[in-house]
Amino acid sequence: NHSALIHNTAPAWVTEPRHRGTAAILKSCLLTLSLCVYSILHLNVSGFRESQFSVFLRKTKWIAFALVTPEVVILSAFMQF
Numbered sequence: 001n002h003s004a005l006i007h008n009t010a011p012a013w014v015t016e017p018r019h020r021g022t023a024a025i026l027k028s029c030l031l032t033l034s035l036c037v038y039s040i041l042h043l044n045v046s047g048f049r050e051s052q053f054s055v056f057l058r059k060t061k062w063i064a065f066a067l068v069t070p071e072v073v074i075l076s077a078f079m080q081f
Helices: 004-009 022-040 052-068 072-078
Strands: none
Touching: 022 052, 052 072
């Protein structure tokens, strides 16, 4: 119905109690994107004395880069090829 599109506008923000809210949708999208990026990252082999926590921090940094500026990750992979 064309008139419904003209007169009814979608709300900018939906709260949580009755419906799936905007914050829940954003959280699930960011979590899904982060997990997908985490699974495709293949970083260089860690150093002999590098702890698992520092490897996790290094991978977290690359996840942030990939979410904000994916072209940086692509450029880095291209330059290493």
